[in-house]
Amino acid sequence: MNNSALHFFRFCLLTGILICWRPGHPAAQTPCMTDAHVQRNFQRLPELPALRQLFQDSMKRAAVQTQPRTSVTIPVVVHVVYKSNLENIPDDQILSQLDVLNADYRLMNANAMTTPALFAPLAADMELEFCLAGSDPNGNPTSGIVRRETSWNNIGQLIAPDDRPRIHYTELGGDDAWDPEHYLNIWVCSIGGGILGFGTYPGTAPPAEDGVVIDPRYFGTTGLAVFNAPHHLGRTATHEIGHYFNLFHIWGDDELSCNDDDEVTDTPTQRGPYLGCPAFPQFSCGNSAMFMNFMDYTNDACMTLFTEGQKARIWATLNTVRSGLLESNGCSTTAVQPVKVRMSSLRISPNPGWETVTIDVDFIASSGVIQIYDMAGKLRISAPIDTNAEQIQINVAALPAGVFQIQILSEMGTISGFFVKM
Numbered sequence: 001m002n003n004s005a006l007h008f009f010r011f012c013l014l015t016g017i018l019i020c021w022r023p024g025h026p027a028a029q030t031p032c033m034t035d036a037h038v039q040r041n042f043q044r045l046p047e048l049p050a051l052r053q054l055f056q057d058s059m060k061r062a063a064v065q066t067q068p069r070t071s072v073t074i075p076v077v078v079h080v081v082y083k084s085n086l087e088n089i090p091d092d093q094i095l096s097q098l099d100v101l102n103a104d105y106r107l108m109n110a111n112a113m114t115t116p117a118l119f120a121p122l123a124a125d126m127e128l129e130f131c132l133a134g135s136d137p138n139g140n141p142t143s144g145i146v147r148r149e150t151s152w153n154n155i156g157q158l159i160a161p162d163d164r165p166r167i168h169y170t171e172l173g174g175d176d177a178w179d180p181e182h183y184l185n186i187w188v189c190s191i192g193g194g195i196l197g198f199g200t201y202p203g204t205a206p207p208a209e210d211g212v213v214i215d216p217r218y219f220g221t222t223g224l225a226v227f228n229a230p231h232h233l234g235r236t237a238t239h240e241i242g243h244y245f246n247l248f249h250i251w252g253d254d255e256l257s258c259n260d261d262d263e264v265t266d267t268p269t270q271r272g273p274y275l276g277c278p279a280f281p282q283f284s285c286g287n288s289a290m291f292m293n294f295m296d297y298t299n300d301a302c303m304t305l306f307t308e309g310q311k312a313r314i315w316a317t318l319n320t321v322r323s324g325l326l327e328s329n330g331c332s333t334t335a336v337q338p339v340k341v342r343m344s345s346l347r348i349s350p351n352p353g354w355e356t357v358t359i360d361v362d363f364i365a366s367s368g369v370i371q372i373y374d375m376a377g378k379l380r381i382s383a384p385i386d387t388n389a390e391q392i393q394i395n396v397a398a399l400p401a402g403v404f405q406i407q408i409l410s411e412m413g414t415i416s417g418f419f420v421k422m
């Protein structure tokens with residue numbers, strides 16, 4: 001094992017998860033950038049692997065005991081960030097994407113009947129629907145579509161000098177997320193490099209960067225998408241939203257091995273992705289491969305199903321670390337969100353920390369309170385904040401080791417961020 005392989009192996013051990021990107025692997029042939037994106041986030045933000053592990057544990061516990069009862073509707077905000085007019089896709093192309101999601105996640109997709117008989121009994125109605133948000137985080141009516149012009153080409157994978165991805169920040173040429181606890185944020189922007197899109201597994205990105213990013217050429221089924229077969233039927237979003245709800249690629253992490261999989265028992269183990277539109281059956285790792293699953297890399301026209309096992313995994317996510325979406329009133333045109341969590345650039349250092357941490361806030365509040373919650377939602381620290389401070393210092397020595405959410409409530413609103421106590 002050479003040095004970089006050893007370093008990589010250690011990183012996987014430390015993070016305890018199965019989504020490590022293999023250096024030297026043919027990334028250029030990878031239409032979905034999710035795993036490489038997560039890897040980069042972990043290197044950039046040292047507190048994230050611990051948060052991811054905590055979320056993983058929480059979702060695993062939930063997977064044993066939760067079953068969905070009725071379908072729910074997920075409020076979506078689409079951030080169209082464009083340089084050229086072509087990239088400023090029309091509303092009907094966005095609506096065509098919503099139609100695809102509402103078919104694929106309800107097992108109403110027209111090609112579901114082409115699922116081979118071997119797998120048809122496993123095909124699941126995920127009982128998820130999607131709406132364009134009817135109200136914004138302040139309770140104001142909205143179309144659920146935000147349009148912003150940018151001066152950057154291929155902003156989808158541009159990193160600013162301060163190491164943040166430009167697409168997720170208005171001040172960096174992108175567009176700020178809406179409260180990610182209560183909305184699924186989808187950024188539609190040019191990405192480049194043959195990448196169709198990427199998404200964030202729960203706990204693998206800061207809240208301001210949580211969601212999915214999709215190139216406008218592969219979004220929906222009309223407009224630009226018409227010219228971009230075989231990825232012209234809106235299934236890039238179906239796939240990336242699968243990642244957002246914690247589904248892995250169907251082959252797991254290691255494209256060269258039959259020894260790991262996607263942590264879903266009813267999807268057969270397979271070695272690496274299938275591309276194009278293979279004839280059924282194909283054999284991999286001694287199994288008939290489920291290459292028509294939405295979490296493989298086959299052509300849009302050849303993808304037909306999620307499984308019951310994938311459904312259980314998605315609902316374990318919804319019932320735990322993405323439960324804010326279930327409480328959200330974002331589909332309604334008049335609703336105010338039940339919990340006030342605003343996006344801002346709350347910076348906490350050092351993070352991970354030990355005794356005293358410093359919190360930078362971008363606004364000056366005349367009065368307020370800082371609250372620190374553990375991941376079970378229990379309030380651990382509550383203290384008034386110094387008026388007119390741009391920096392807040394707080395002693396965290398009494399906290400046990402773990403991940404905490406820090407909230408600052410003031411007349412200017414509520415902002416929050418995650419903190420790891422070592």
Ligand SMILES: [Zn+2]
Nearest residue numbers: 032034239249
């Ligand atoms: Zn993917």
